[in-house]
Amino acid sequence: MPYTEWRGNLCRVRWNTGKKNDKGRWIFDSKGGFDTEEEALEYGLDRESDIRNDRYISRRDGSVLMGEYVKTWQQTLDVGHLRKRNIESMIRLYIEPRWGETAVADIKPSQFRAWEIWLKDQPHIGDRYRGEILLIFSMMMDDAADDKLRLESPVQKKKRRRGKYKKKPRERKRNMRMEDVHQLACNALAFWGFPGYVYVWTFAMTGMRPAELYGLRPEYCHPNWPASDPLDDEEEEDREERHEEDMERYGPGLLPAIRVQWQHQREEGTGAPGLYQPKYGSRRALVVPPFLAELLEMLLADGASEWVFTSINNGPLINANFPFQYWRKFADGREAKEEFERTRLGQKQTVDSRRPIPELPAVDRWKGKRQYLVRHGHKEWIDEDGHSRIATESRMGHELAGVEGLYSNVTPAMERTIMEGLQARWESFVLTLPEEWVPPPSPTPLPVDLSDWMKQQVKAAQSKSA
Known part of the structure; x- marks a missing residue:
């Protein structure tokens, strides 16, 4: 029962909150400023009713900032x-x-x-x-x-429509064409070198997330994987059983594949680079078409780096502002520059470039657009080829909800069909290249004569189409 007391000319009411403090004593709450005892008592009775019906928020709890x-x-x-x-x-x-x-x-x-x-x-x-x-x-x-800090959320869960209907804007996308990916890869070759050329084709042919590409290590990449799998992810409880199945399914002579095991991100607080599980824990194996398997073999032939795709200075890509320092350069295009201006000690200077870059044509499909759209384009390709939903969504690192996801499974035949479809897309494209196609100059030595390698690709495609 609440009780009232006068403080000067105003009345205050106190009531038992039904809770005890650490010393076992009842906790009382109060409210002052009433002109009459009747008003104060009525307020206190209402609060006790709230306590009995679990609607009460104490003044102390509600005042938490x-x-x-x-x-x-x-x-x-x-x-x-x-x-x-x-x-x-x-x-x-x-x-x-x-x-x-x-x-x-x-x-x-x-x-x-x-x-x-x-x-x-x-x-x-x-x-x-x-x-x-x-x-x-x-x-x-x-x-x-x-937490009993307020009665209910101020955010309405089911809002009435307020004002006129406005359709949500969606990002405008254009179909990803092989010739656009080819130009993007050539620009990356001229700006970045052979790792850039292979990076673009790997991106387009696997749909991996950028952070997964940054963190791809040779032991998880064809031709080393799955034999080289270090099984170093302790959170993957069935890794031994999974590895046995991988050895029967993937590798040279079987299905060439990449294992998405990690993504490279900055650690919280320190900002230091660290390996983390892929988004949504989407560890997965991605089959790659034979032409890309050859490129990866050439890229990893020297076995000199901890990462599959290294920066221009042979460091990890996580240390570079990739979207700005790399992607914007070979997606938006740039003029050839032998000299560049800089400000040193408060004075403008014109100096010779240490890395003269030839002119790079803009790739209209991605000019001003984010690199993540390459991943979207890969989804378009495998959708066009008519693959099953479970094979498509698993490849993208998604899970199918409900019974369909529970009962479905990605089989080797499904993966082989994906691999063959991507290879067929490549072969159809290389047949359209000029007979004497010459790659742009690379800022670093190439492990292979790309012009000769492309001729071999064209010859193989012609023999299949004959």
Whole structure:
């Protein structure tokens, strides 16, 4: 039963919260500022009703600031390294600056809607990224309600349509053509060298994620894998059994393949490079067409590097700002430059380039576009060839939900069909090349005469088509 007491000219009511402190004593809450005892008592009875019906949020719990709550909430995240880093970034950049000084219980639905509109008006925040920010905030508010810091989330789960309907914009994409990939690979050869040429064709023919390509090691790549598999992923509990099956299925003389076991990312906090599981834990084997198997064999012939694809300076790609320092250069094209300008000690200088690069034509399919669209293009190709959903989605590192995913399995025959389809696509393309095709000059020595190698590819394609 609540009780009242006067403080000066105003009345205060106190009530038992039904909880005890560490010393076993009851915890009381209070509210002052009433003109009469009747008003104060009625308020206290309402609070006791809330306590009995599990609707009560104490003033102390509801006064917890969002800046404090997000610190605890982040410790509950059980997600992958990259996902956790992205969530922490969104909290630091957008959630804490807006809500950090606000009590968890004081966030109103109207305030949330106003913030949602503000995010929408920011030109540097895309639709998908804004959706991720709002999703994280919604999860946080749901957990705050579960923690009894507020009665319910201010984010409406099923919103009424407000205003006129507006179709969500989608990124405009163009079909990925073999001639575009070829030009991209030639640009990469001229700018980067032989690793760039093989990188582009591997990207297009496997659909691997960029971080998976950065972290691809020779022991997980044809022709070394699966015999060279170090079985070093302790979180893969069935790795011994999986390896036995791989030895029967893949390798020289069987199905040439790449094992996607790791992705290369920066470690949280230190920023040091580290190997992590692929996104969604999507470890998988990817068969490659014979022409790409030959390129990989030539690339790895010297066995000198820890990585399959090294930077221009023979270091790991994770240390380079790849989208800017590499991709933009050979996707957007550039003029030939023997000299370049720089500012040194506050003065502009014109100096000779240490790596003169020939003119690189822009590849319209990817000019100004992100490299991830190459992965999308690979999905287009295997969809065009009519492969089963389980084979297609498994190759992309996705899982099929429901009964279809539970009952389906990728068989060697499915993989062989994918390999043959990609090889046929390559052979149809090389038949369209000029008879005396000459590759662009490479900034580093090539392990093979690419012109002669291409002639052999054309000859093999002609013999098949005859």
